[in-house]
Amino acid sequence: MQSFTYERAASAEQAAAAVAARPDAKFISGGTNLLDLMKLEIERPAHLVDISRLPLDRIEETAAGGLRVGAQVRNSDLAADPRVRSRYPMLTQALLAGASGQIRNKASTSGNLLQRTRCPYFYDRNMPCNKREQGSGCAALQGFNRMHAVLGASQACIAVHPSDMAVAMAGLDARIETISPGGETRTIPIGDLHRLPEATPHVETVLSHGEMIVAVTLPPPPPGRQVYRKVRDRASYAFALVSVAAIVEKSGDRIRSARIAMGGVAAKPWRATEAERMLAGAAASDGAFTDAAEAALAGAVGHGDNDFKIPLAKRTMRHTLAAAAESA
């Protein structure tokens, strides 16, 4: 770990300006990911701006009937909030399926969204990695890639985004509010926050340097039953092999609408829009769920060790849709 200077931000505007002022500065909140990366010198910020104490730790009702979640709300608090539990149960399920109790107590909402990939080649400075060192190559492509992406990957990078929370938020059409160094604010649909790797895997989001997330707004809960299903190698404290967030709204035996997001399959939470379109108006049947799952993975490409993710994602989606439809 390289030495760094540290300051505690007094306000969101000041925090954004402080990071923007130095190309080698970074925000730090819970530090559950950044500190690990700094110890391994994968991240080497020379200056840290601590935003964990900013008054961005409230969950408020919106006029539209949704919730506005401050960027500094801890994962544990967000999962436990009665309004989240009753109106966005999928989000609570996803949060509690992630990490460990200790980590959830430290991790912030915005930090969870911006956590970096767990690709073991990214985590080892001796290995080629285009995300860590542009142009050095991707060791995972021909290497041990059991945990890696089957959708939206490129020859430059096949890493996945590890968050569970973000997958549920993607299914809920969350919107990300940011503040820029100049004080301007903007709102980004969660689906547009993360970028696919293409030729520039080191650029992971659309945020500019110094632009800081201040809140995540959840629209009013969509009609239908919400289910988050995470598939993993052990019962706790493991990253998703695949996960599915599904909301199915029914009318009699037919599906009125469905929202589906997948985790563990891409560099961002993956919204299965084609599957959603197919399900709208379809009979709630095994066949429809199976067809939707096929459509959701239609473009999927395995890289060897992770080939199984394609059938696994299909099977998981089929069953998760069925579970969401059961009492919807």
Next chain:
Amino acid sequence: MTETKTSNRSRETRSGVIGRPFDRIDGPLKVRGDATYAYENTLEGTAFGYILGAAVAKGRIAEIDTAEAERAPAVLLVMTHRNAPAQPDFGPAVMPTVPEVFTRARPALNSERVRYYDEPVALVVAETFEAARAAAGLIKVRYDEEPGLYDLPGHVADAYAPKRTNAGFETDSVIGDFESAFAAAPVKVDATYRTPFEHHNPMEPHATLAAWLGNELTIHTSAQTLANFRAAVASTLRIPLERVRIISPFIGGGFGSKLIAHADTILAALAAQVLQRPVKIALTRQQMFANAGHRAEMIQQVRLSTDTDGRLTGIAHDVWSATSSFEEYCEQTAVFARSLYAAPNRLTRHRLVPLDINRGEWMRSPGEAPGMLAFECAMDELAERLGLDPIELRIRNEPAQDPERGVPFSTRNLVACMEEGARRFGWQRRNPTPGSAREGRNLIGYGMAAAIRPNYIGAATARVAIDRDGRVTARLDMTDIGTGSYTILTQIAADSLGVPISSIKVELGDSRFPRTAGSGGSWGAASAGSALHNACTALKQRILDAAQSSEASPLRGANTTEASFADGEVRLGQRSASLADLVRRIAPDGFEAEGSVAAGAATQSYKAFSQHSYGAHFAEIAVDCDTGEIRMRRMLAVMGAGRILNPKTARSQIIGGMTWGIGAALMEQTVLDPRYGHFVNHDLAEYHVPVNGDVPQMEVVFLEEHDDKANPFGAKGIGELGVCGAGAAVANAIYNATGVRVREFPITLDKLLPDLPVIAI
């Protein structure tokens, strides 16, 4: 929740101290944080070291630029092969004999050669840990990289036969004519299994604080066997053994990875010598994967043949294992198969493929852990082929004596373990047709496997003293690696001397105390315990001699043939006296005595009897029919392991072992990248060990047993017995649940999925 049932009542001694479930004596210290572990020790002026590891797996250091690191703030020393103190060469690649493997020099930073990925290439010592770590990042190394060999399956044809296996067993065993028997048999199984690289991952990393006072070196470290560390340090630094003191009173787990000294110990000792101040070094979690041993990857072929009644006519167990190109290690993977089941024709063989990796080391239940994982699955496959219950198959092949050594068993309660286990577990509810039991979307399966583990005894000496107030102090260089050594040794001394456990103080983990074999191979309790027992016997004799002869003795002249020590009193015939009072009167300075036990292999009892612990494991698992996720539902182990000294610490040992079985069956695997020669998933996020959510309800039952051939207590090793066969019980349960036999461990869901039927919703 867990539950333990023990039945071990009838053999309690008069004082009832042995066999009782005492809480661990060191428990309160650990809960309060008052047990000081190696890296927590602090000495005035301590400096902090940080190791930089090689970025390539094979080659040589062409250039190493340490200038920037040397200029970095608070840096005291940057040590590389160019300036490290001279050390002996490492020595030849062949497997060193015992004790050479424990005593040989283990030089670090003594060569430009890189033998494995992440081998130390530099050590930075600074005023703080942070300064040392930051400076290590400033060192620039250029390597001349050479192609290496990192692929076991691709080089099985190049395998060679080592001279012996670990623990000194014969490499091969041949009895009868297996090939002919196998060819002629009406029923057979020929199955090849793969087990992966695994890593010990004790909670406490390998860590050392080394300090010199004059020419005396004191090392606070985390060691299972102090004598090995002492010998390796003395050999490497070329100083007399007597000038090295090893201190290791508390150890946060070792699992075999702390039997020998590693780079943290050697480099701390060297740096402390150079700087003339104490130096502290810990391996990072990532560094532990390359620098602190592993279990090697293996390919195992198991061939079994029977007559139509399920009586084995042939057993063959062939093992191909990865080893290191510079120091051989051959896990005794097929050795247990020489003693487990009867068969007239038998064949076991061990072969090695050298790779450019660090040496494998002893890892919890070496031999049985991977070997039984394969073999006991093959037995399950055979039972199905025969249409026999797996327990019945094993009963039909129960040997009357050790099938290869031809000597009687000291005790063997394998059949009783299986039958008692079947009754308690509800084994009759198992549906023998795989894939036929469902609860909701879960497929349910039952599995079982046998357990066997040799009873080792290592040479050990203990010293015990009693003072004028009746306080007893036992000292030996034994260690407590979380197993309960402090507690059972206290019980043994209290039992022998007939005093309450509160009168006993057991001091361990200091090489100034008499030498033992330390903790390893499940020999700790029997070895150190026997030595302490003998020391107490000698102490009692001293007291009795003095009690008879001393003029101050109230027991002077009493009949000594009927002597007893109980309830704090010494009884001689009809006369008795308080032990403390007696000592105060006849020996104001107290008494002291030593006792020893010889290594088991050298004893007549060991030669005349086949000595093992046995058990039966049962597992119930659920497999999600949609995702293939495997989750444990419950486990049961019934053990016949001699007399149980403390059912509470013994149970903890067994459930720990069963948890290792879950890990081996379901998740533990280190992936060696064949392109770079590094362990890819070298942290605890990517290398999965079972967490609480993975460990189900576990029940442990000890059958009443007393092995009078083993040692004075009739106890046998239990530490590793819990691992043996546990993973196979899990694997067999998965087969029973799904009908899918996965022969490549760990059984992760991706291996089940292709054959897992899609079940209608």
